[in-house]
Amino acid sequence: MQELALAVMRRVAERGARIGFASSPAGALRFAVRGPEGAPPLLLLHGLGDSIAGWAQVIGPLARRHQVHLLDLPGHGLSSRPPDWRLQTLVDAVAHYASSLREPLVVGHSLGGLIAVRLALSGRVGALTLVNPAGAPAEWGPLRELVSARDRAGVNRYLEAAFHRPPFALRLFPGEVVKAMWAEAPQGILGAITSDDFLREADLAKLSLPLRLIWGERDRLLPEGTLAFFRRALPSAELTLLRSCGHLPHLEAPRALARALLVPGPEVRY
Numbered sequence: 001m002q003e004l005a006l007a008v009m010r011r012v013a014e015r016g017a018r019i020g021f022a023s024s025p026a027g028a029l030r031f032a033v034r035g036p037e038g039a040p041p042l043l044l045l046h047g048l049g050d051s052i053a054g055w056a057q058v059i060g061p062l063a064r065r066h067q068v069h070l071l072d073l074p075g076h077g078l079s080s081r082p083p084d085w086r087l088q089t090l091v092d093a094v095a096h097y098a099s100s101l102r103e104p105l106v107v108g109h110s111l112g113g114l115i116a117v118r119l120a121l122s123g124r125v126g127a128l129t130l131v132n133p134a135g136a137p138a139e140w141g142p143l144r145e146l147v148s149a150r151d152r153a154g155v156n157r158y159l160e161a162a163f164h165r166p167p168f169a170l171r172l173f174p175g176e177v178v179k180a181m182w183a184e185a186p187q188g189i190l191g192a193i194t195s196d197d198f199l200r201e202a203d204l205a206k207l208s209l210p211l212r213l214i215w216g217e218r219d220r221l222l223p224e225g226t227l228a229f230f231r232r233a234l235p236s237a238e239l240t241l242l243r244s245c246g247h248l249p250h251l252e253a254p255r256a257l258a259r260a261l262l263v264p265g266p267e268v269r270y
Helices: 002-013 059-063 087-098 111-121 141-147 152-162 168-172 174-181 184-192 226-233 254-262
Strands: 018-022 029-034 041-045 067-071 105-109 127-131 211-216 238-242
Touching: 029 087, 041 059, 041 087, 041 111, 059 067, 059 254, 067 087, 087 111, 087 184, 105 111, 111 127, 141 152, 141 184, 174 184, 211 226, 211 254, 238 254
Parallel strands: 041 067, 041 105, 105 127, 127 211, 211 238
Antiparallel strands: 018 029, 029 067
């Protein structure tokens, strides 16, 4: 069931796209490029355990204004398994792809947000938008526990933390959630994260590019204090709050997320 749903979503996300595999230090990366030639480049980076398929309901409006580049992160989707699961390995792979783009707008969700910040700190980014980003120096124990759930009660705790209104289908088939959470990539990355991978306010203060934060207000999956950390560390960033939405706005409120990405507005609530 999960495989079929993801295949359908991938087909939607890649509709009309130029698709292929790009070489990187971590192996082959699946990519899809949609939008007019010559339009401003936008690089979309998904979160832990996700793939290009996750952007299926968001990509259409974005591709009318941008040349949108979608990637499966190493070990995710159709990309190759990397030699290890260290954060820097993932960052190097994405940086290798991004080096062919001229000052792209990089949009990163969750883990993709942390990777996007690392790219921006290296100077390869023209503008940065973070959607419920990971990387705050908080206690990650509860998150690891949620993502490592195997029984129905644990799956329900995960769903309540990740969504404002958990989808009925996921509640009905908890085994599909367990399968996704216990895939090699999510467990490998969570096991490889160290304190050195967390972001520091002093580093983020060095960023001098257009910055935006988009936050699903009902996110209870990321450690408490994550949004407060990014607001302190990035005081010039424009904030858009998505009401009635949790950690996964591209799945729970895709139209609102697309509007927020295309129509900036301080403290706007959808």
